[in-house]
Amino acid sequence: xxAIEVRQASKRYGPVRALDGVSLTIESGxxxxxxxxxxxxxxxxxxxxxxxxxxxxxxxxxxxxDVVRDYRCARRALGVVPQELVFDPFFTVRETLRIQSxxxxxxxxxxxxxxxxxxxxxxxxxDANMRSLSGGMKRRVLVAQALVHRPxxxxxxxxxxxxxxxxxxxxxxxxxxxxGAGHTIVLTTHYLEEAEALCxxxxxxxxxxxxxxxxxxxxxxxxxxxxxxxxxxxxDLPAQLVHYHAGDEGALRLLQVQDYAQVEEVLAxxxxxxxxxxxxxxxxxDLEDVFVQVMRAQ
Amino acid sequence: xxxxxxxLYKELLRFWKVSFQTIxxxxxxxxxxxxxxxxxxxxRAEIYPGVSYQAFLVPGLAMMSLLQxxxxxxxxxxxxxxxxxxxxxxxxTPLSPLEMFLxxxxxxxxxxxxxxLGVLLVTMLLTDVPVQHPVWAVAFAVLGGGILGAMGVIAGxxxxxxxxxxxxxxxxxxxxxxxxxxxxxxxxxPELWQRASHLNPFFYMVDGFRYGFFGAGDVPPWVSLGxxxxxxxxxxxxxxxxLATGYKLRH
Numbered sequence: 001x002x003a004i005e006v007r008q009a010s011k012r013y014g015p016v017r018a019l020d021g022v023s024l025t026i027e028s029g030x031x032x033x034x035x036x037x038x039x040x041x042x043x044x045x046x047x048x049x050x051x052x053x054x055x056x057x058x059x060x061x062x063x064x065x066d067v068v069r070d071y072r073c074a075r076r077a078l079g080v081v082p083q084e085l086v087f088d089p090f091f092t093v094r095e096t097l098r099i100q101s102x103x104x105x106x107x108x109x110x111x112x113x114x115x116x117x118x119x120x121x122x123x124x125x126x127d128a129n130m131r132s133l134s135g136g137m138k139r140r141v142l143v144a145q146a147l148v149h150r151p152x153x154x155x156x157x158x159x160x161x162x163x164x165x166x167x168x169x170x171x172x173x174x175x176x177x178x179x180g181a182g183h184t185i186v187l188t189t190h191y192l193e194e195a196e197a198l199c200x201x202x203x204x205x206x207x208x209x210x211x212x213x214x215x216x217x218x219x220x221x222x223x224x225x226x227x228x229x230x231x232x233x234x235x236d237l238p239a240q241l242v243h244y245h246a247g248d249e250g251a252l253r254l255l256q257v258q259d260y261a262q263v264e265e266v267l268a269x270x271x272x273x274x275x276x277x278x279x280x281x282x283x284x285x286d287l288e289d290v291f292v293q294v295m296r297a298q
Numbered sequence: 299x300x301x302x303x304x305x306l307y308k309e310l311l312r313f314w315k316v317s318f319q320t321i322x323x324x325x326x327x328x329x330x331x332x333x334x335x336x337x338x339x340x341x342r343a344e345i346y347p348g349v350s351y352q353a354f355l356v357p358g359l360a361m362m363s364l365l366q367x368x369x370x371x372x373x374x375x376x377x378x379x380x381x382x383x384x385x386x387x388x389x390x391t392p393l394s395p396l397e398m399f400l401x402x403x404x405x406x407x408x409x410x411x412x413x414x415l416g417v418l419l420v421t422m423l424l425t426d427v428p429v430q431h432p433v434w435a436v437a438f439a440v441l442g443g444g445i446l447g448a449m450g451v452i453a454g455x456x457x458x459x460x461x462x463x464x465x466x467x468x469x470x471x472x473x474x475x476x477x478x479x480x481x482x483x484x485x486x487x488p489e490l491w492q493r494a495s496h497l498n499p500f501f502y503m504v505d506g507f508r509y510g511f512f513g514a515g516d517v518p519p520w521v522s523l524g525x526x527x528x529x530x531x532x533x534x535x536x537x538x539x540x541l542a543t544g545y546k547l548r549h
């Protein structure tokens with residue numbers, strides 16, 4: 001059974017089409033990335049899955065439960081880490097987690113709550129009021145709240161925005177372990193290197209539509225091209241190379257070629273022009289290139 | 299029902315943690331009303347035979363405090379959660395509209411009853427007030443708290459900003475409570491205003507509650523009970539409808 005199944009989901013906010021007929025299946029146990037620029041519809045899709053918004057058309061299921069008809073089962077199956085750093089200022093960390101657990105009907109959940117407090121490095125702050133926590137600590141509590149009812153599907157909406165490196169690494173270690181234990185993870189992030197390192201499959205959204213959907217490896221493979229970063233003396237690009245020119249980074253010239261065979265052509269052209277090479281770097285395509293290419297193509 | 303109990307517990311804990319502001323302060327306010335009004339108006343004739351003006355004032359003040367605090371509880375909890383965004387933690391859960399409504403309203407009833415009882419205990423130290431029909435008094439206290447709790451749920455869902463909620467409180471709740479015969483018997487009003495008072499549902503809550511103490515009221519208690527129960531049903535239905543459709547909560 002798929003963890004998430006979205007069929008022709010659409011949602012409008014006034015004149016804006018936030019989602020425009022999105023269909024998507026995420027299998028159980030996947031680590032799935034949802035990428036796209038701001039306003040692409042990522043958070044809208046998450047809101048529809050979580051029941052925070054209602055779709056205008058189409059259907060959405062979590063672990064086989066329709067998010068409207070079987071909303072109770074669907075919400076039990078889903079843990080969401082919201083993008084906004086929200087908290088209830090009346091309570092301590094432990095109270096917050098016990099209350100959240102209680103909402104799901106799990107009132108004797110203390111052992112698991114203690115475990116997630118420990119795993120997310122919140123032990124020292126467990127009895128501190130939420131107001132007194134730093135931003136990074138509050139983010140950890142948000143993650144803990146999403147996990148408190150042990151949902152099989154976990155959605156993280158930009159969980160590492162504004163989070164320091166140490167927490168980010170600790171968080172990903174924990175999330176990877178959860179994924180290893182069978183939890184389905186759906187991640188949205190602006191850090192593309194994170195998505196590249198973590199996600200087995202990726203969907204890219206733009207203007208409420210899916211514009212690319214494939215395994216991360218295939219997306220990278222399918223992106224044709226190698227980039228050369230080079231510093232020359234004199235600085236001017238030889239005439240034969242102008243059509244490869246893809247931009248500059250300070251004194252460095254960026255050249256875009258189709259494949260490694262063309263790298264040889266570029267080097268030959270440089271030699272023929274009698275230009276000296278001061279620096280040279282050959283760059284593999286990364287997810288950012290794929291992202292930029294896909295977004296431009298649309 | 300586990301989720302319901304937790305939400306109720308959270309709502310109770312929320313006001314209990316700031317009880318100085320949510321319980322002690324309104325009791326003090328009611329006490330000030332009693333001292334000032336009873337002193338200023340002590341020369342007034344008895345409203346019911348053998349009942350001093352000060353004694354007459356006590357149940358009305360207790361009910362007024364109960365109603366205003368019940369409203370404040372559910373409405374402020376919802377608007378704060380909406381504005382700070384932490385309502386999402388409730389909206390993400392399997393809680394049904396009925397469970398949410400009951401938890402918010404019951405917590406409002408508990409806060410209202412706590413404040414109302416506090417006002418009664420403190421003011422009864424100062425003046426003798428009979429309690430002739432306690433069952434009627436309790437029935438009207440619970441229903442009044444429930445009605446204002448439900449109104450708080452509706453206002454908390456409807457308001458987008460604190461000043462909209464304050465407007466609801468200042469232009470609806472406070473006038474209706476002050477004009478409900480807390481400080482006077484509506485029989486002392488001119489005919490037109492007597493009729494107008496009978497259109498105010500808060501009048502029936504106060505009058506029915508007062509009947510529980512003095513065994514006398516401006517209208518028979520069954521009439522008041524009918525009006526109050528009808529309001530409770532109507533507001534419950536409206537609250538459940540808003541929660542079920544996700545009005546202003548789920549886009």
